Structure formats: C-alpha cells, structure tokens
Amino acid sequence: MSLEEVLILGMPLWAFVLIVIGLLISIIWFFKFKPEEG
Amino acid sequence: MEEKLLTIWSIVIAYFVITTIVGVLTKRYVTSLRDWVIGALPGPIIAAHIIATLYSGMSVIGASGLNYQYGVVFFGELWPVLGALIVATVFGPKLWRYVRKHNLLTIPDFYEHYFGGSKFMRVLAVIVLFITTVILLVAQWTAVGIGMTLLLGVPYWLAVLLGTAITVAYTVAGGVWGVAVTDFIQYLVFATCAITIFVITMMQFGGIDSLINQLRGINPALVAPIAGTPPFSWPYILTHFAVLLIGLPSHPRMVHRIYSAKREEYFKWLPLACIAGYAIAFLLPKYVALGARVAVTQGAMPTPPTSDWALPYYVYYCFHPAIAGFFLAALFAACMSTADSLMVTSASLFTRDIYQKLINPLADEKRLVFWTRVAALIIGIIALIIALNPPAIIPWLVWTSEGLAGCTLGVTLVLMLHAPRLITKVGAASALIVGLVVGLSLGYYGRFVAPLPFNPFLPALISSIVVCIVISLLTRPKVVPRPSQ
Numbered sequence: 001m002s003l004e005e006v007l008i009l010g011m012p013l014w015a016f017v018l019i020v021i022g023l024l025i026s027i028i029w030f031f032k033f034k035p036e037e038g
Numbered sequence: 039m040e041e042k043l044l045t046i047w048s049i050v051i052a053y054f055v056i057t058t059i060v061g062v063l064t065k066r067y068v069t070s071l072r073d074w075v076i077g078a079l080p081g082p083i084i085a086a087h088i089i090a091t092l093y094s095g096m097s098v099i100g101a102s103g104l105n106y107q108y109g110v111v112f113f114g115e116l117w118p119v120l121g122a123l124i125v126a127t128v129f130g131p132k133l134w135r136y137v138r139k140h141n142l143l144t145i146p147d148f149y150e151h152y153f154g155g156s157k158f159m160r161v162l163a164v165i166v167l168f169i170t171t172v173i174l175l176v177a178q179w180t181a182v183g184i185g186m187t188l189l190l191g192v193p194y195w196l197a198v199l200l201g202t203a204i205t206v207a208y209t210v211a212g213g214v215w216g217v218a219v220t221d222f223i224q225y226l227v228f229a230t231c232a233i234t235i236f237v238i239t240m241m242q243f244g245g246i247d248s249l250i251n252q253l254r255g256i257n258p259a260l261v262a263p264i265a266g267t268p269p270f271s272w273p274y275i276l277t278h279f280a281v282l283l284i285g286l287p288s289h290p291r292m293v294h295r296i297y298s299a300k301r302e303e304y305f306k307w308l309p310l311a312c313i314a315g316y317a318i319a320f321l322l323p324k325y326v327a328l329g330a331r332v333a334v335t336q337g338a339m340p341t342p343p344t345s346d347w348a349l350p351y352y353v354y355y356c357f358h359p360a361i362a363g364f365f366l367a368a369l370f371a372a373c374m375s376t377a378d379s380l381m382v383t384s385a386s387l388f389t390r391d392i393y394q395k396l397i398n399p400l401a402d403e404k405r406l407v408f409w410t411r412v413a414a415l416i417i418g419i420i421a422l423i424i425a426l427n428p429p430a431i432i433p434w435l436v437w438t439s440e441g442l443a444g445c446t447l448g449v450t451l452v453l454m455l456h457a458p459r460l461i462t463k464v465g466a467a468s469a470l471i472v473g474l475v476v477g478l479s480l481g482y483y484g485r486f487v488a489p490l491p492f493n494p495f496l497p498a499l500i501s502s503i504v505v506c507i508v509i510s511l512l513t514r515p516k517v518v519p520r521p522s523q
Contacts, residue, residue, distance in 0.1 A: 019317045022123050026310035029127055035302040036135060 042359040046190060049363030053370065054204055057223060061208020061216040071394070071406040074213030075143045075386040078300040083218050085304075085311040088295050090221035090375035092122055092286070092312075093228065093319050094174070098372045099181060100436060101320070102327035103345030109253060109260030109328070118320055121286035122312035125296070129287065131305045132455045133296050143297070145290055145383075145447070146391040152454055153463040157396070162470050163447075164391050167290045169474070170443045171384040172421055174291065177435035178377040179425035181346075185369045188350050198425050201370060201377075206418040209378045210411045214298055217378040224371035229319045231368035234361060235353060236322035239329040242356075246325065252332045260331065277493040282437065284499070285444025288451055291376065294383045323349060377421075385414035438481050441495030445473035445502045453506060465510025473502035 068074050079087060094100075097118060133148070140151050146163035153159045179198045186197030208216040243249040253260045286292065299305070330352035333339050339355035342348045353365040389410040394401055401409075449469050453461040477498035484494035 019119055019313065019321075022120055022313045023310065025127075026123060026313055029309050030306055033131070033306045035131070035306065 042362075043190065045359035046363035046366060049360065050190070050366050050370070053227065053367035057220050057371075057374070058204050058208055060223060061220045062211045064208075064212035064215040064219050067215040068211075068213050068407060070403040071389065071410060072143060073215065074407050074410050075382065075390065076294075076297040077214040077218065079214070079218050079298045080300055081304045081307075083222055084295070084299045085308055085315065086222040086225040087218040087298065087379075088125060088292070088308070088312050089122065089315045089319070090225045090228075090371075091291050091295055091379040092118060092125075092316055092376075093225075093372050094178060094181075094376035094436065097320050098228070098323060098369050099184070099346050099349050100177075102323040102349045103347070105324045106327040106331050106342075106348035107345040109257075109331075110250070118282075118286055119313060119317050120283060121292070122316045123309050124283070124287035125292045126305060126309040126312050129293055129451060129455065130296050130299075130308065131302060133293070133451075134299055134302055134305065136455075137297050138302075144386045144390045145293055146387065148454075149450075149466070150395075153466065156463055159463060159467060160391055160395065162467055164387050166442070166446045166470055166474060167387055168384060170439045170447075171290055171380045172417070172424070173435055173439040173442075174289070175377055175380045175384070175417070175421035176424045177439070178373040178380070179421055180435070181373045182370060183425065184346060185350055185366055185373075188347060188354070190366070195426055198422060201374065202418050202422045202425075205374045205377050205381070206415055209381045209418075210414050213407075213410070214382050217375075217382055218298065220378065221375045224375040225315065225319075227364075227371040228368040229315070231364050232319045232322040235326050235357065235365060238357065238361070239326045243329055243332065249325070249328055249332065253328060256331065256335050260328075273492050274490075277496045278437075281441050281444055281493045281495045281499055284448040284452075285440035285442075285495070288448030289440050289443040290383050290447065291379045293447065293451065294386075295379065326352065381414045381417055384417050385410050388413035388417075434485055437493075437495075438485075441481060441493065441498070442474065442477045445477045445495055445498040446470045449473060449499065449502045449506055453510075459514075460507050460510055462510040462513045462515075464513040465506045465508075468509045469502045469506035472505045473498050476501050 067077070101118075136142070136152075137148060142148055142151060145167060146160040149163040150156055150160040179202055182201030183194045183198040186192045186200070187194045190197075192200070208220055212219070240246065240249075243252065250261055299308075327349050330339070330342075330348045333352055333356055334341050339351050342351040350365070350369065354362050357365070389406055393409055394406060446469070450461065450466045454466070477495050480490070480494035480497055484490040
C-alpha cells in the first residue's frame with residue numbers, strides 16, 4: 001500500500017486521532033486542575 | 039407526499055412547542071440584570087450550553103456541505119472540536135475567577151475593568167462584539183430559512199420569521215436561563231439525530247470503507263487527502279485551521295458562556311464533557327454528507343442547488359419522514375441554540391455597556407431587565423431583516439465572524455489572561471482596531487474581488503499580534519527606581 005493510499009484511507013480517521021489527543025489532554029487537565037475557590 | 043409533510047410538520051411543531059414552553063417558564067428565575075445576562079448555571083446545564091452554542095447551523099449543514107462538495111479533505115476541519123477544549127481550559131478558569139471577583143457581567147466590562155476603568159476600551163469592545171455577533175446571527179437565521187423552505191415548502195421569509203419569533207420569545211423571557219435550559223434539550227435532540235442518521239447511512243452503504251470506495255469511483259479527487267485547487271488548497275486549509283482554532287473559542291458567544299458557570303470546580307471536567315459531546319454531533323453528519331454525494335450519483339435524490347442544501351436534501355429524499363422531521367428539528371435546535379446565546383451576549387451590550395454604564399447609571403434592576411429584553415427583541419429583528427437577503431453562503435458568514443473574533447478578541451484575551459506584561463491599554467486598543475480593519479478589508483477582498491491562496495484573516499491575526507506586543511512594550515509604564523538612601 002502506497003503512502004497516498006494510506007493517507008486516503010486514513011483521512012477520515014485522523015479526525016478521530018485528533019479527538020483522542022484532545023480527550024487525552026482533557027483527562028490530564030481533569031487530574032491536574034485545582035480550583036482556587038474554597 | 040401530504041402524509042410525509044404531515045409527519046415532518048408534527049415533529050417540528052412538537053419541538054417548537056416544547057422549546058418555547060420550557061424556555062418561557064424559566065422567566066421566574068430572572069429578577070435582576072445579572073440573572074438575565076449570566077445567571078449561575080449548574081454543571082450539566084453549562085456543559086450542554088457551551089456545546090450547543092458552539093454547535094451552529096454551520097456545524098450541521100455548512101460543515102457537512104463542504105464534505106459533500108470537496109470530499110474527505112474537509113475532515114481536516116477540526117477546529118470546532120479543539121475549540122471546545124480551548125474555551126474550557128485557556129479562557130475558562132482564569133476569566134471566570136476574574137469576572138466573579140470583580141462582579142462583571144459582560145466582555146466589555148472585562149476590558150474596561152482590566153485597563154483601569156477605560157470607557158474607551160469598553161466602547162471599542164462593544165463595536166467588535168456587535169459586528170461579530172450580528173454576522174453570526176444572520177447565518178443562523180439563514181440556515182433556519184433554508185431548512186424550512188426546502189423541506190416544508192414554507193416561503194423563505196416566513197421560515198426565517200418563524201425561527202426568529204420562537205427564539206426571541208424564550209430568550210426575551212428567560213435570558214440566559216431560558217437559553218441554557220433550552221440548549222440542554224436542543225443538544226439532546228441534535229446528538230440523537232446525528233447518531234441516528236450516521237447509523238442508517240452506514241447501513242445503507244455497507245460501512246465507511248465501502249463508502250470511500252464508492253466516492254473514489256465517482257471522482258478520485260473526493261477522496262484526495264490534499265485538495266490541489268483554491269479556494270481550499272492545502273495552504274488554505276492549514277491557515278484556515280490556525281485562524282479558526284483561535285477564532286472560534288474566542289468568539290463572544292463562547293467567551294461569554296464562561297461567565298455563567300456557577301462554580302469554578304466545573305472547569306475540572308468541562309473540557310472532557312465538551313470535547314466528547316461536541317465530537318459526536320459534529321463528526322457524524324460529515325460522513326452522512328459523503329453518503330449524500332453517492333446518493334446523488336445513484337439518482338436517489340436530486341442535485342442540491344448549493345452545498346448547504348446537501349444534507350437536508352439527502353435526509354428528506356432518502357430517509358423515513360419521521361427521521362426527516364427529527365433532522366429538521368435538530369437543524370433548528372442547532373441554529374436556535376447558537377442564535378439565542380448571541381442574542382443574550384449582544385443584548386447585554388446595549389443595556390449593561392451602553393445604557394447602564396454610559397447613559398443611566400442609577401437605573402433600577404427592573405428597568406434594566408426591561409431594556410435588555412427590548413434590546414434582544416431589536417437585535418433579533420435587525421438580524422432577521424439582514425437574513426431576508428443573505429449576502430452569501432453560510433460558511434462564509436461564519437468564518438468572517440469567527441476570523442474577526444480571532445484577530446481582535448482572541449489576541450487580546452490570550453495576552454490579558456496569560457501574558458499581562460505584554461499588553462497595555464494602547465496595545466490592546468491598537469490590536470482591536472488593526473485586527474478589525476485588516477480582517478474586514480482582506481475578508482471582503484478574498485470573497486468579492488479575488489480568492490486568496492490562504493485564509494484572508496491570517497494577515498489580520500499576525501498583524502494584530504505584532505501590533506499589540508510592539509506597542510505594548512513601547513507604552514509599558516517605566517518602573518521608577520527607588521532613590522538610594
């Protein structure tokens with residue numbers, strides 16, 4: 001399979017890859033975030 | 039045909055009635071200007087409110103229409119999903135703490151207070167906010183008009199009028215409470231609809247791989263990951279991504295939502311909820327639009343007149359009438375949930391930022407709420423009049439609004455919250471003016487004179503950043519050295 005074919009098939013999927021990255025950042029944020037209010 | 043229309047009308051009317059009643063019932067929560075403009079919303083409501091505000095008519099028919107027209111290349115269009123993350127992390131907690139500490143209600147409040155009570159900054163922010171919100175409001179009414187005209191055969195003017203009347207009714211009555219509670223219902227409607235039409239489309243075409251293969255058979259360019267020709271060449275896509283990644287989360291309709299969170303601890307899980315909730319509703323219709331392209335080739339539906347009409351056409355001609363009715367309700371939900379937040383934000387500009395702060399500082403709460411409701415009504419009517427003769431397709435309106443927001447509010451808000459040493463009042467004012475003037479000029483040129491090979495708002499964004507930082511460094515107050523003993 002050529003690089004172009006991989007890209008073509010992967011294009012609709014890389015949207016999900018980026019969303020997974022976003023979800024990972026959100027999960028890290030969830031554990032790191034400390035509210036300042038009492 | 040009559041039975042089909044009857045089914046669709048029944049579902050749409052049921053949606054309108056439920057939304058209006060629920061929205062108007064929230065009126066009892068409003069006793070002051072603060073209640074109307076920002077309220078104090080509980081966690082699940084603020085999450086749905088942020089997602090629904092982000093999810094506009096553009097997200098349903100504009101974005102999926104681009105997939106219909108250009109194919110898979112527009113799966114790269116992911117700034118709205120990441121935009122949800124940026125709103126809740128980069129702007130969220132810091133802005134929330136500031137506005138709660140200083141009892142602020144609007145974005146111009148923030149600009150005035152941050153720069154030491156500058157009325158000039160307030161007025162400048164009001165101008166930027168008014169332009170960006172009204173352009174986007176026009177896009178939402180246009181989308182409502184297209185949906186109703188196409189699927190229900192209602193005259194365009196009547197469709198726009200009906201959508202405006204319902205949204206104005208519950209927004210005027212309940213303010214942010216009416217908007218947020220209806221947004222919660224609206225999110226449930228369009229997320230369920232997105233999942234339903236995606237599943238049916240995949241069943242029809244035998245899965246994603248099969249759909250991609252059928253698209254390749256129609257035109258190999260539809261599955262090309264990199265489009266070769268303007269206006270959507272690869273440099274354009276990349277610069278577009280950069281501009282809207284900052285433009286979308288810094289749009290006033292998004293930034294103002296942060297003010298409404300009841301507690302700071304919500305920002306702990308809001309990014310996760312927003313990104314997951316938005317991804318479902320945003321990505322799935324894009325696959326459905328690819329199915330629409332194949333359906334046209336197979337003769338299962340007529341060719342839509344513009345890309346904006348692709349998804350409504352597909353659902354109307356190829357799905358059960360109940361699904362078509364549900365889709366139309368979801369389309370209205372997406373448009374109305376964005377339009378109502380825009381109305382809250384822009385109405386507060388007149389009452390809080392102009393009437394209370396500049397004309398009648400002694401006005402009581404009852405009078406303020408009354409005038410805010412009047413302002414919401416007037417803004418709805420202004421956008422309605424413009425939408426009756428929409429100047430261009432929906433994506434262009436939305437990108438202009440969000441591109442302008444990025445090169446004005448985006449630049450200044452990021453520096454104000456995260457690099458206060460790099461921004462002064464003169465620098466911020468210069469950035470707002472330069473961003474607005476360069477953005478409007480190039481946006482007009484790119485659309486009406488000659489298409490540019492890159493997003494027209496990129497030069498405005500860069501010049502706004504440079505102008506802001508350089509002028510701020512030049513005008514930063516000098517530290518007076520203490521005299522030696």
